[in-house]
Amino acid sequence: MRTYDNDARVPTPSTSDRSDVVRWSTTSLPRDSTEKNSIGVPLSVVVRPLSANAACARITDARKPDRIARCTSCFGYVSAYCVVDHRGFACGTCASYTPWRDASRGKRYARGLASIQDLPEIRSETYEFDVAVEEISLGGGDAAETEVLEENDWRRRAVRNEANGMRMSNGRAVVAVVDLNEADEEYCELLKLALSSAMEALDGEDARFAVVTFRGEVLEAISFRDLECGDGHTERVSLTFFDSNPNPRKHGFIRSVRDVVSGIEDVLTKLTPDRKSVIEQAIETLIVSDENSVSERIFGPVLEETLSVVEQAIDEGLISSARILTFLRGGPSRGVGSCDISRLPKSVADVLIRESAAKPTLEDFEFASREAEALMFPAHDYYESVGERCLLLGVEVDVIMTCDEFADLSTLAPLAEKSGGNVSLYLNSQKIPIVGDVYRLLRHEKAINATLRVRTTADLEIANAYGALHADKAYSGLFHIASCGLNDAFCFDFDYSTSAGLEEDLNRGHPKIQVAFEYTCITRDVDEHTGAIVAVQRRRRRRIHTCRANIAKNPRDVYRHVDVNAMMCVLARQTSLMACEEGLTEARRALVDWFLEFDANAKRENTSWPELGSEIVPRLVYGLLASKVFYPIGARPDERTFARLRMMRLNADDSARMMYPDLRAFVEKNGVGGNENDDVYHIDRRSTMFARGRLHLRRESLGETNGGILFLRSADELVVIYHDAESCPPPFGGPLDREIRRICDSQTLAMKITYVRLGLDDPAPADALLFEHAESEFTTMGAGLEGFDAFRQFCRLQMDKTGQIA
Ligand SMILES: [Zn+2]
Numbered sequence: 001m002r003t004y005d006n007d008a009r010v011p012t013p014s015t016s017d018r019s020d021v022v023r024w025s026t027t028s029l030p031r032d033s034t035e036k037n038s039i040g041v042p043l044s045v046v047v048r049p050l051s052a053n054a055a056c057a058r059i060t061d062a063r064k065p066d067r068i069a070r071c072t073s074c075f076g077y078v079s080a081y082c083v084v085d086h087r088g089f090a091c092g093t094c095a096s097y098t099p100w101r102d103a104s105r106g107k108r109y110a111r112g113l114a115s116i117q118d119l120p121e122i123r124s125e126t127y128e129f130d131v132a133v134e135e136i137s138l139g140g141g142d143a144a145e146t147e148v149l150e151e152n153d154w155r156r157r158a159v160r161n162e163a164n165g166m167r168m169s170n171g172r173a174v175v176a177v178v179d180l181n182e183a184d185e186e187y188c189e190l191l192k193l194a195l196s197s198a199m200e201a202l203d204g205e206d207a208r209f210a211v212v213t214f215r216g217e218v219l220e221a222i223s224f225r226d227l228e229c230g231d232g233h234t235e236r237v238s239l240t241f242f243d244s245n246p247n248p249r250k251h252g253f254i255r256s257v258r259d260v261v262s263g264i265e266d267v268l269t270k271l272t273p274d275r276k277s278v279i280e281q282a283i284e285t286l287i288v289s290d291e292n293s294v295s296e297r298i299f300g301p302v303l304e305e306t307l308s309v310v311e312q313a314i315d316e317g318l319i320s321s322a323r324i325l326t327f328l329r330g331g332p333s334r335g336v337g338s339c340d341i342s343r344l345p346k347s348v349a350d351v352l353i354r355e356s357a358a359k360p361t362l363e364d365f366e367f368a369s370r371e372a373e374a375l376m377f378p379a380h381d382y383y384e385s386v387g388e389r390c391l392l393l394g395v396e397v398d399v400i401m402t403c404d405e406f407a408d409l410s411t412l413a414p415l416a417e418k419s420g421g422n423v424s425l426y427l428n429s430q431k432i433p434i435v436g437d438v439y440r441l442l443r444h445e446k447a448i449n450a451t452l453r454v455r456t457t458a459d460l461e462i463a464n465a466y467g468a469l470h471a472d473k474a475y476s477g478l479f480h481i482a483s484c485g486l487n488d489a490f491c492f493d494f495d496y497s498t499s500a501g502l503e504e505d506l507n508r509g510h511p512k513i514q515v516a517f518e519y520t521c522i523t524r525d526v527d528e529h530t531g532a533i534v535a536v537q538r539r540r541r542r543r544i545h546t547c548r549a550n551i552a553k554n555p556r557d558v559y560r561h562v563d564v565n566a567m568m569c570v571l572a573r574q575t576s577l578m579a580c581e582e583g584l585t586e587a588r589r590a591l592v593d594w595f596l597e598f599d600a601n602a603k604r605e606n607t608s609w610p611e612l613g614s615e616i617v618p619r620l621v622y623g624l625l626a627s628k629v630f631y632p633i634g635a636r637p638d639e640r641t642f643a644r645l646r647m648m649r650l651n652a653d654d655s656a657r658m659m660y661p662d663l664r665a666f667v668e669k670n671g672v673g674g675n676e677n678d679d680v681y682h683i684d685r686r687s688t689m690f691a692r693g694r695l696h697l698r699r700e701s702l703g704e705t706n707g708g709i710l711f712l713r714s715a716d717e718l719v720v721i722y723h724d725a726e727s728c729p730p731p732f733g734g735p736l737d738r739e740i741r742r743i744c745d746s747q748t749l750a751m752k753i754t755y756v757r758l759g760l761d762d763p764a765p766a767d768a769l770l771f772e773h774a775e776s777e778f779t780t781m782g783a784g785l786e787g788f789d790a791f792r793q794f795c796r797l798q799m800d801k802t803g804q805i806a
Contacts, residue, residue, distance in 0.1 A: 029511055032496060060129075077121065131541065136522075175325070321396075324395060366585075387414050391470060420470075451472075462493070466490065466570070467490035515546075520541075572655055625776065658716075665708055696772060709736065
């Protein structure tokens with residue numbers, strides 16, 4: 001049922017619709033900057049463009065994208081928040097009026113008001129339509145023959161080639177760069193499986209595939225030229241002169257991959273179903289372990305070589321974009337782009353973790369902070385500049401590191417960060433989930449080559465953006481995103497455009513935001529009975545989401561409508577940015593200061609909501625301070641970098657789970673799954689965090705549930721705690737097993753799952769997450785208290801102090 005508010009003809013989406021495409025830090029916005037500054041709640045949104053929770057209407061009858069109405073003044077899309085009549089509409093964001101005939105082509109809006117109001121774009125907060133569709137043939141034939149492309153397609157990069165009369169492909173290349181230095185047999189086997197699963201993930205897509213390996217001073221690119229004849233071989237390129245000299249060519253003619261192949265197709269082969277087994281065969285024989293290999297890693301030149309192959313393929317119109325998966329066994333140690341992997345001195349933090357059982361003193365803590373800080377900054381900006389080059393080319397680079405030693409990930413990470421790729425870090429000693437993760441990375445990636453356009457009411461403007469995205473240099477509010485999964489989220493801070501703040505009449509009482517997300521995706525139609533893929537399409541899609549907030553009547557109103565998870569998600573990213581710019585110590589201090597102020601303000605204004613100030617927010621702040629990202633002791637520097645990069649992608653709820661894992665009794669639900677949003681800290685009038693069965697992260701909590709099974713879930717780990725060991729591990733297909741699968745399937749990367757039978761198994765995995773007891777720098781200040789209690793005590797003391805001063 002639709003409801004209407006006073007503002008005639010503006011349908012209000014029902015409040016039960018927990019869409020989280022856009023989540024405001026508070027849905028009651030402070031009126032102006034004076035009010036905002038005194039409140040301490042950031043004025044921000046968390047945008048999760050592909051949220052599966054959104055009730056997204058799919059428009060299939062528009063035929064062409066220009067049939068959907070847009071405002072002629074701000075180019076925003078028509079939405080549920082526009083005021084419509086039979087002649088036209090007043091834009092929800094900028095309030096200008098556009099007649100239908102100017103707003104769109106065709107007769108979509110010519111059938112009278114009732115039919116207009118029934119259109120999905122006017123009825124729904126979120127809607128989606130195709131801009132272009134292209135059939136990808138499955139049989140391995142020529143993809144171009146079946147191409148059904150509409151105007152305004154996405155081949156912007158390929159346009160320059162069209163003039164040359166070349167045949168274009170919109171497909172992409174997936175290139176695996178494999179480091180075979182110190183690669184033992186086990187690792188080689190693992191990689192072969194990972195490459196197979198990468199190919200499987202690309203099932204039906206008209207992708208091209210290449211494998212480049214390097215070991216010592218030799219780069220080898222697998223040539224697929226004579227593959228069908230069973231003559232797989234590699235093209236070898238010596239890296240000898242690439243490594244030490246900025247201008248290797250002056251040594252005479254140095255062969256690069258492009259020089260040794262007869263055509264770029266030799267190494268960048270089409271990935272068709274009939275070729276897959278042949279490619280696997282080639283990989284099988286050519287990726288082999290060599291125990292005698294040297295351990296110096298020449299990575300920079302390999303990367304440059306790979307990029308030049310991709311660049312040429314793009315120029316030739318074979319592909320329009322690429323994803324490079326780099327499988328590394330350690331930090332690059334020689335030649336251009338080498339990292340300073342010896343810059344980790346005898347680490348105090350390390351000694352504390354491994355050797356000493358004594359509690360760290362405040363001095364230890366400060367020393368560890370300085371040490372962590374020093375290792376957070378990249379040693380040089382080589383990878384940052386290569387990453388930027390990749391972004392411009394449309395090439396996304398993933399860094400997949402399997403290494404126990406210090407690999408200087410902080411220097412290497414900007415390669416992935418700038419190009420939009422992911423960083424993964426695995427320990428050699430673990431059971432490495434690399435095979436599943438590679439599959440998930442490629443298959444769960446729902447959008448590539450995306451742009452995100454953020455439009456707001458005129459009196460708000462974007463101040464900062466956080467996440468794996470890049471602001472367009474020409475258009476404000478436009479951001480480029482290399483790839484985006486269902487869970488990925490981006491954060492934006494707002495400022496007021498003028499000192500007047502939010503003006504009622506300008507916004508009809510409701511500031512609004514509209515995000516337009518344009519992306520390329522591969523869709524697969526599956527036969528219901530056989531499960532076989534019957535059709536594969538590449539689509540360029542636009543998803544439009546519009547939502548609104550209120551203008552706060554008073555500060556108390558702002559606090560009442562805080563979405564704690566969204567607020568803390570933004571705060572985590574702000575703090576991380578500050579740590580990178582000003583240092584870990586400063587960032588931690590700023591976070592604590594923010595909390596003290598927030599707490600004091602919230603207590604003053606918000607007596608009806610003690611839990612906001614004293615229960616939830618402090619736990620999340622404490623959890624953030626204790627996390628690998630910000631706590632200087634206990635995590636290896638590479639782990640810290642990895643955790644930071646992950647955090648920059650997490651959506652509001654996962655972000656909260658990272659800060660304060662979710663501990664609750666496992667209760668069998670009716671049917672499969674449940675609403676993902678049931679177990680989050682979303683604060684509204686009706687619910688609070690601990691009222692919903694969420695337990696404090698203390699050992700005592702384990703006893704509170706009278707036996708049974710407990711779920712302890714962080715952003716990347718699930719610990720299943722058994723009081724009674726009988727049914728461990730859970731029987732396949734049972735409710736517990738199904739619930740575990742549901743949680744794992746919803747994640748981009750594989751979760752670590754551990755079963756702990758109390759009294760039988762080592763409780764360490766659970767204890768590590770029950771961190772309200774954990775040591776922190778507050779332990780030494782908090783008069784005998786530990787962990788969270790010490791933090792609380794510290795805050796009380798600080799508050800008393802400032803109170804006295806005031
Ligand atoms: Zn407008």
